[in-house]
Amino acid sequence: MNRSILLSATIVLTAAALHGQTPIYQDESRPLEERVEDALSRMTLDEKVAMLHAEGKFASAGVPRLGIPDLWMSDGPHGVRAEINWNDWGYSKRTNDSIAAFPALTALAATWNRDLSELYGQALAEEALYREKDVMLGPGVNIYRTPLNGRNFEYMGEDPCLAGEMVVPYIRGMQRNGVAACVKHYALNNQEVWRGHIDVQLSDRALREIYLPAFEKAVKEGGAWSIMGSYNKVRGQHACHNDLLLNKILKDEWGFDGVVITDWGGAHDTREAALCGLDLEMGTYTNGLTSESAFTTDQYYLANPYKELLLKGDLPMEGLDDKVRRLLRLNFRTAARRLKPYGSIASPEHYAIAEAIGDEAVVLLKNDAPGKKKKGATPLLPIDAAKYDRILVVGENATRNLMEGGGSSDLKPKDIVTPLDGLRALYGDKIEYTPGYKSGKPMYGKVEKIRAAVTDSLRRRAVEMAREADLVIFVGGLNKNHGQDCENGDREEYALPFGQPRLIDDLAEVNPNLVVVLLSGNAVEMPWASKVPAIVQGWYLGSMAGKSIASVISGKVNPSGKLPFSIPVKLEDNGAHHFGTISYPGDSIRQEYLEDILVGYRWHDTKKIPALYPFGHGLSYTTFDYGKPTLSSPTLSPDGSLTLSIPVSNVGKQAGKETVQLYVSELSPRLTRPAKELKAFEKISLAPGQTKVVHFTVTPDMLRYYDPDTSAWRADPGKYRLLIGSSSTDLRSGIDFKY
């Protein structure tokens, strides 16, 4: 726009303002697209280009001359990260940015509770509003392909249906408050090893049936306002500017009208960034965690280099305007929105939501009677405190702040209730504690080595105390150190670290009344499982972790969590680890997803390799009986639907919640298909003796698979089976129909 037009535009604007007329782009009563077009028409080339890249570590430019505010972003998926400096990765060390830390997303997925997910998104948005953030960099829905991936704790498990169903309410709860979700990392960022460049090769079916559906739901049903491109390459092109993923699928096919934001440092080429779907470039020349650069943001790929190519006519102005429209749309939905809630931080309401999610996330994996198996003997959990005078808590994770570290999801919680705090609050001075093992501080890129002598003495001390105790509660698992559940690196072993397997063996040796509580975001090897009567998967539950752990162990809460991923007996039983290093972690340049569509339980079922604890598994302190299913018709037509109804009863003595799972199996498929696939689930609450009839609507799209020959979805005529159960292997009934 040349100077005279700019001058006259400014005069018009000023005149309008003097007469109290609100310019169209500022008038929140006008349609969004009208406001976007009006603002776009007033912007100069420099103002447009400035909007497309960072101006600070977590901020991008608005249009100061028009009063359009900067866009402020913050990590992460589980809480609002502490303030980071304007132009480096250091924390600003403020005293006013502590927050409520919510459970990690694997824990949220383990609740299988859509309502809790919506509350989660809403509460996190309220914290973001208070901290004046417009875009929250989460949730993550990368599929759990291998138990070694350092960031699985930030994602929602191995199944696209569960991840998709659980991410939609989170987005809606967040965006209803005027805070944008930024669903990440799109796509195929399923490991941290070589994350910045590994080139993922996979079939169309694996891409469409396994790795994209949760993102598709996030966009089409959740209405996500932004998406974060991932660091890795997909079929030879960086995901942050990838024609197939961003132009063809995300924007054209799915109709995404929001902003594609790079992961921090995910842009690598101006022409590709201009033409292959990128809209906002952040963190270039850094590794997204620590490394810095001497470059200023006007040297970013979508800054001056882009402007030069535009001015030369090498790149189309239309492409620039499309990006700016998306940035303006995001800005008017968030930063520029005047009428939005105040927000709140670390409030009792938010802690109550975090605790409610934690209560429903904890998964009771095993609950037998201690010692020799006598028929009808009482299971060890819930513990009856009257029976025990000395309860020993062992394990560093009983006291560790597990919200610290892990990479960009690192949080500074205002309040923490640790498992030891929670157990002490219930059992007072019956509780004794000893760490049992030591793991060192969470640090990026390296691990503090703990001397064997230290580990040995801690173990011996714990075993001595266990010998004298009436009950032992071991609280271990992984943590947020590098090489554990942490970004920018994967786990190097499937086994529990820090000498825990030996410690658990020794504890079991001296005391049969042993509960093992694992706090982690990943499956771990459990060679000691047969020696331990009770095993609890306790996740990373955030600020109120200790309350939920204690509530479940004591029976105050009846556990209802279900695994969002399989727990293999050994690593080689997992599909990604069946095809050698080219499958995982790749050859440092490329990798091939050779297990294809058979991820997680799909692999275990189809290859008949039983998991130690299967996808969808979780015990209760009560018992649920499933009645006979009925189907509204024996035939489903392409434009119709069926209703499956099944009565579920609580036949125990305690109220409880059950997640009824519906799997679909094609009986004579044309192509290889998983033995069964989760297509629906419903979590119900039942009082003792109560029965509810659960209804599922079965539609043709539950039968479909992606046909690589026609590059289209299809469902073939034939016989199908509906399997209903309490886990992917605990199937209580089945019923067939024809399509």
Ligand code: GLC
């Ligand atoms: C990191 C992460 C991403 C995060 C971003 C900003 O490298 O991959 O999830 O949101 O950079 O910290």
